[in-house]
Amino acid sequence: EAQVTQNPRYLITVTGKKLTVTCSQNMNHEYMSWYRQDPGLGLRQIYYSMNVEVTDKGDVPEGYKVSRKEKRNFPLILESPSPNQTSLYFCASSFEGLRSREKEPGEQFFGPGTRLTVL
Amino acid sequence: AQKITQTQPGMFVQEKEAVTLDCTYDTSDPSYGLFWYKQPSSGEMIFLIYQGSYDQQNATEGRYSLNFQKARKSANLVISASQLGDSAMYFCAMREVTNYQLIWGAGTKLIIKP
Numbered sequence: 001e002a003q004v005t006q007n008p009r010y011l012i013t014v015t016g017k018k019l020t021v022t023c024s025q026n027m028n029h030e031y032m033s034w035y036r037q038d039p040g041l042g043l044r045q046i047y048y049s050m051n052v053e054v055t056d057k058g059d060v061p062e063g064y065k066v067s068r069k070e071k072r073n074f075p076l077i078l079e080s081p082s083p084n085q086t087s088l089y090f091c092a093s094s095f096e097g098l099r100s101r102e103k104e105p106g107e108q109f110f111g112p113g114t115r116l117t118v119l
Numbered sequence: 120a121q122k123i124t125q126t127q128p129g130m131f132v133q134e135k136e137a138v139t140l141d142c143t144y145d146t147s148d149p150s151y152g153l154f155w156y157k158q159p160s161s162g163e164m165i166f167l168i169y170q171g172s173y174d175q176q177n178a179t180e181g182r183y184s185l186n187f188q189k190a191r192k193s194a195n196l197v198i199s200a201s202q203l204g205d206s207a208m209y210f211c212a213m214r215e216v217t218n219y220q221l222i223w224g225a226g227t228k229l230i231i232k233p
Contacts, residue, residue, distance in 0.1 A: 031219065042210065043223040050219060058220060090164060092221075107154065108221055110164035 002027045006091050006111035013081055014119050021076045021114050023091030030096040032074040033058070033108070034066065036087040043090065049074055050096070081118040089114045122146065123213055125224035132201050133232050139186070140196040140227050142211030150216040153194040155185065158208040158226075167209075170194055206231045 004025045013019055025032065033048040035058075045058030049068040063085055065077040074093075078085060091111040124143045132138045144153065155167040170178045170185045178185045186195040198205055211224040 033221070040225070042225045043212075043221075045220050048219060056219075088162065092164075107166055107169055109166070110156075113162045113164075115162075 002109070004091055004093055004109050004111040006089075006114050008114060009112060010115050012117045012119065015082055016080050019078050019081060019116075021078075021089060021091075021116070023074045023076065023111055024072050025074075025091075025093040025109070026072065027093060027095070027109065028071065029093035029109070030071070031108075032068065032091065032093045034064070034074070034076045035090045035092065036060065036085075037090065037113075038087050046076070046089075081116075083118050085116065086118050087116060089116060122222045123211055123224035125209075125211055125227050127227045128225070129228040129230070131230050131232055134203060135200055138198045138201050138205075138229065140198075140209050140211075140229065142194045142196065142224060144192050144194060144211075144213045146192075146213065146215055148215035148217050152214050153185070153187070154212045154214070154221070155183070155194075155196045156210045156212065157205075158210065160207070164210075168196065201231050203231050203233060205229060 007022045030051050034046040035043040037043050044060045046064050047066040049055040052068055052071050055066050068074050090113050092108040094108045122145050126141050151172045153170045157165045157167050168178050168180045168183045168185050170187045177187050182199045184197045208226045208228050210226045212221050214221045
């Protein structure tokens with residue numbers, strides 16, 4: 001089954017304790033992205049990756065790190081979490097190959113979300 | 120400036136009625152895509168429908184259709200014969216070919232009344 005998986009689904013941690021949220025996709029997608037969702041603010045992009053070893057900042061990258069060593073995995077790292085990083089996090093992926101007509105951006109497939117609470 | 124605007128923070132609709140969720144966008148890129156996602160109370164993001172900027176016809180997927188008015192930069196989602204299970208947050212999003220970011224609207228909370 002084609003899917004994006006995230007782990008853990010729920011996490012409660014304390015300020016300053018490093019954590020990693022894993023993301024994996026089995027669709028051979030080039031593009032992967034991390035979002036955070038906060039009430040009233042919609043989804044905001046943290047980081048994205050166009051392919052292995054290619055990453056770039058989104059709108060809210062402060063306090064986060066990512067890596068893309070393999071095509072299928074795109075972990076999100078919080079080196080020193082703070083309470084303002086309490087949020088719902090989504091990983092997403094999409095195919096970026098050329099299409100038969102005008103080049104169109106790809107549909108993004110989302111993981112189930114990770115609800116993070118930093119005390 | 121807002122690139123995606125959803126003007127309806129919340130809507131109540133009677134079951135079995137059709138509902139239109141508004142979305143306007145702003146871009147100068149001639150090639151872009153518009154997406155609608157549904158987020159039920161369980162939290163997952165569910166892709167509903169996609170419209171490419173060069174598509175000549177409005178996209179349809181089952182009970183979902185997209186009323187695409189390119190000149191007005193509007194991409195409204197129409198849900199026909201609404202059901203109780205349609206109650207959720209609905210997000211409009213846009214992606215320009217020259218920009219790999221997916222830009223999101225603030226969402227519309229839809230509640231279907233029995």
